Amino acid sequence: MLTAQGARRVVPGAALHAADGTGPAVGDWVALRGELAVEILPRTSAFVRTVAGRTSAAQVVAANIDLVLVVDALTGGARLRRIERYLAVAWSSGATPVVVLTKADLCADVAAVVGAVREDALGVEVLPVSSVTGDGLAAVRDLLRPGRTAAMVGPSGVGKSSLANALAGRTVAGTREIRGDGRGRHATTARELHLLPGGGLLVDTPGMRELGLRDDAEGIATAYADVGELAAGCRFRDCGHSGEPGCAVAAAIDDGRLDPARFTGWRKLEAEARRQRLRVDARARAEERARLRTLHRARREQPNRSR
Numbered sequence: 001m002l003t004a005q006g007a008r009r010v011v012p013g014a015a016l017h018a019a020d021g022t023g024p025a026v027g028d029w030v031a032l033r034g035e036l037a038v039e040i041l042p043r044t045s046a047f048v049r050t051v052a053g054r055t056s057a058a059q060v061v062a063a064n065i066d067l068v069l070v071v072d073a074l075t076g077g078a079r080l081r082r083i084e085r086y087l088a089v090a091w092s093s094g095a096t097p098v099v100v101l102t103k104a105d106l107c108a109d110v111a112a113v114v115g116a117v118r119e120d121a122l123g124v125e126v127l128p129v130s131s132v133t134g135d136g137l138a139a140v141r142d143l144l145r146p147g148r149t150a151a152m153v154g155p156s157g158v159g160k161s162s163l164a165n166a167l168a169g170r171t172v173a174g175t176r177e178i179r180g181d182g183r184g185r186h187a188t189t190a191r192e193l194h195l196l197p198g199g200g201l202l203v204d205t206p207g208m209r210e211l212g213l214r215d216d217a218e219g220i221a222t223a224y225a226d227v228g229e230l231a232a233g234c235r236f237r238d239c240g241h242s243g244e245p246g247c248a249v250a251a252a253i254d255d256g257r258l259d260p261a262r263f264t265g266w267r268k269l270e271a272e273a274r275r276q277r278l279r280v281d282a283r284a285r286a287e288e289r290a291r292l293r294t295l296h297r298a299r300r301e302q303p304n305r306s307r
C-alpha cells in the first residue's frame with residue numbers, strides 16, 4: 001500500500017473482502033489502523049471488466065480513477081476510430097478522459113494531427129507529447145495534481161511505458177527496448193501504482209491496458225453524442241440509418257456534417273455492445289435453465305415420491 005510515509009505492507013482486515021466478494025482493486029483508498037487495513041472507502045469510479053467464463057461476474061480492474069489518459073501515437077494512421085473506442089470505455093467508467101498523443105518528435109505536422117483528433121473527440125483535451133525530448137509533458141503533469149489518480153489505456157506500442165517513465169522521472173515500467181545483453185524486453189514491474197513527483201498517482205496495470213469493450217452503451221452515447229443527436233432527428237424512431245426515408249444521419253453524411261468513418265465507428269461499437277449484452281443474457285438464461293434442471297432432478301429423486 002502507498003501511504004503518506006511511502007510504500008508499506010499491511011494486513012487485510014476481514015471487512016476488505018466482505019462486501020461483494022471482489023476485494024480491493026488497484027486505486028482503492030483504504031483506511032488503516034496500525035498495520036491493519038480496516039475498510040475500503042467508497043469508490044468514486046470503477047473500471048469494470050466482465051470476466052470471460054461461465055458466470056458474467058464483473059471484475060473491478062481499477063478504482064477511483066479521476067483521469068484516463070487515452071494514449072495513442074502521432075505516428076501511424078487510423079487513430080481516430082481507436083481513440084473513439086477508448087473514449088467510450090473511459091466515459092463509461094465515470095472518469096474524465098484526456099487524449100495524449102505520443103511521439104511528437106517523429107511527426108512532421110503535429111498541429112494537423114492534433115487538430116483532427118480534437119475535432120473528433122468532442123470537447124476532450126488533446127495533448128501532444130514526446131517522451132524522448134520531454135516536449136508537452138508539463139501539460140500532462142499539470143493534470144496530475146496531488147491525490148489525483150490517472151490511468152493509461154491505449155494499444156500496444158504507442159508509448160505508454162515510456163510516458164509512465166517520463167512522468168515518474170524514473171523507470172517504473174518496462175519499455176520495448178532490447179537490452180544490451182539481448183535478452184529482450186524488460187519484465188513489467190510488479191508495482192501497479194506509481195507516486196509521481198508532483199503528488200499525483202498513476203495506475204499502470206495489464207488489466208487497464210487490455211481493457212476492451214463491455215456493455216457500455218452509456219459510454220458510447222457520450223462519446224458519440226453528435227451521432228445520437230442526429231439519429232434522434234430521423235423520421236422513424238427505429239431508423240436503421242441505411243437508406244430509410246427521412247434519415248437525418250444519412251442527410252448529415254451527405255452534406256458533410258458527419259464524417260462517414262465516424263458513423264461507421266459508432267455503428268461498430270453499437271453492434272459490439274449489443275452482441276455483448278446478448279451474450280451475457282444468453283449466459284444468464286443458460287444458468288437459469290441449469291438451475292431448474294437440477295431442481296427438477298432433485299425432486300424426481302426424492303425417495304418419498306418413488307412409486
Ligand SMILES: Nc1nc2c(ncn2[C@@H]2O[C@H](COP(=O)(O)OP(=O)(O)OP(=O)(O)O)[C@@H](O)[C@H]2O)c(=O)[nH]1
Nearest residue numbers: 102103130131132156157158159160161162175176
Ligand atoms: N521517438 C519516440 N519514440 C517513442 C516515444 N514514446 C515511445 N517511443 C518508443 O516507442 C516504442 C514503444 O514504446 P512503449 O513505451 O514500450 O509502448 P507501450 O505503449 O508501453 O507498449 P506496450 O508495453 O506493448 O503496451 C519504444 O521503442 C519507445 O522507445 C516518443 O515520444 N518518441
Ligand SMILES: [Zn+2]
Nearest residue numbers: 234239241247
Ligand atoms: Zn436514420
